[in-house]
Amino acid sequence: MTKNIEIKQLDSRSPEKWDAFVESCPEATFFHKSAWKTVIEKAFGHSCHFLYAENDGAIEGVLPLGHVKSLLFGNTLISSPFCVYGGIAAITEEARASLDAAASKMARDLGVDSLEMRNQISRHPDRPSKKLYVMFRKELEPDPEANLKAIPRKQRAVVRKGIKAGLVSVIDPDVDRLYDAYAESVRNLGTPVFSKKYFEILKETFGDQCEVLTIENQGELVASVMNFYFRDQVLPYYGGGTAVARTVQGNDFMYWEVMRRAVEKGVKIFDYGRSKEGTGSYRFKKHWGFEPEPLHYEFDLVKSTEMPDINPLNPKYRLFISAWQKLPLPVSKIVGPWISRNLG
Numbered sequence: 001m002t003k004n005i006e007i008k009q010l011d012s013r014s015p016e017k018w019d020a021f022v023e024s025c026p027e028a029t030f031f032h033k034s035a036w037k038t039v040i041e042k043a044f045g046h047s048c049h050f051l052y053a054e055n056d057g058a059i060e061g062v063l064p065l066g067h068v069k070s071l072l073f074g075n076t077l078i079s080s081p082f083c084v085y086g087g088i089a090a091i092t093e094e095a096r097a098s099l100d101a102a103a104s105k106m107a108r109d110l111g112v113d114s115l116e117m118r119n120q121i122s123r124h125p126d127r128p129s130k131k132l133y134v135m136f137r138k139e140l141e142p143d144p145e146a147n148l149k150a151i152p153r154k155q156r157a158v159v160r161k162g163i164k165a166g167l168v169s170v171i172d173p174d175v176d177r178l179y180d181a182y183a184e185s186v187r188n189l190g191t192p193v194f195s196k197k198y199f200e201i202l203k204e205t206f207g208d209q210c211e212v213l214t215i216e217n218q219g220e221l222v223a224s225v226m227n228f229y230f231r232d233q234v235l236p237y238y239g240g241g242t243a244v245a246r247t248v249q250g251n252d253f254m255y256w257e258v259m260r261r262a263v264e265k266g267v268k269i270f271d272y273g274r275s276k277e278g279t280g281s282y283r284f285k286k287h288w289g290f291e292p293e294p295l296h297y298e299f300d301l302v303k304s305t306e307m308p309d310i311n312p313l314n315p316k317y318r319l320f321i322s323a324w325q326k327l328p329l330p331v332s333k334i335v336g337p338w339i340s341r342n343l344g
Helices: 015-024 035-044 093-110 144-150 153-164 176-189 196-209 243-248 250-264 280-287 315-324 329-340
Strands: 005-009 047-055 058-070 074-079 114-119 133-139 168-172 210-217 220-230 233-241 269-276 292-294 296-301
Touching (some): 015 058, 035 047, 035 058, 047 093, 058 093, 074 093, 153 250, 168 176, 176 196, 176 210, 176 220, 176 329, 196 210, 196 220, 196 329, 210 250, 220 243, 220 250, 233 243, 233 250, 243 250, 250 269, 269 280, 280 292
Parallel strands (some): 074 114
Antiparallel strands (some): 005 047, 047 058, 058 074, 133 269, 133 292, 168 210, 210 220, 220 233
8 A cells, every 4th residue: 555655844842742752763873863953953043844754644754954054064964963863664564755856856955965863884885985984882780790791801990099199070950061071072182163042052952862971070071071861872072071071081971871771771782882993983983892883874965976085084175184283272162162053
């Protein structure tokens, strides 16, 4: 029987229906939640087009899209900007095909350079695909001690040093200390920082699903991380450490505390997010015993003849990165958000 698939856009009347589908759809991720539309529009000012496929009143697929248009970095329709995962989450192939066709049409109607789908698995092997990122995910044991023993010996010893140093973790009610630690780390890497407003909107919008865990040493800020909780998963997303963190293994202890506390909440999957192959972040996660899985960022080229290459590994950004690392931290906090809002 032929299905009567209708493509609709998320509006103020449909977020509950959208999110109920996301919670039940195996392919959906935290980044498919309807609230990302609010976050992206409020924090960055980009327009969003959240499409869903409906059959006889029931949602069978969703596709969050953000339109990032910049003189510096091009004009792209992305699922989803500022998110590691995206693309179509569907329970039927009819819904998937209809959403894919609707996205391609929208990309052409908007006149973008390209449409980018941040898929966890390959959906269009015939399309250009960026082999830049991998994801790190691992199933957790219900016993914290078993998780500690599962960490490779050398990394486990580093975590124990943090424990012996007397570090403690606390849950912060706001993003103040997180932002200070994050901004310092990002500046040191030579990357423009996001605005503090963005972090405040994330915390306000996602509530209990967005937690800020901070590491202290005798009351002094060492490191902090923003974690997203979704179904039975935890995803440490934005984090950073101060100069003190390097002397007391603060970052290592921090991620162990995320893992330990998550298990206490009944979480089963630790999602370390994405990393670029060959980077320090990639090696750090490998040291924890996580195995990389490829991410499939696939492109429908509309006006462009090649995929965009906006990442720190691109040689043309080397001078910019070197200069940015020398910026005073207060200056980087002022200038950075003007640039980062267009990176997507």
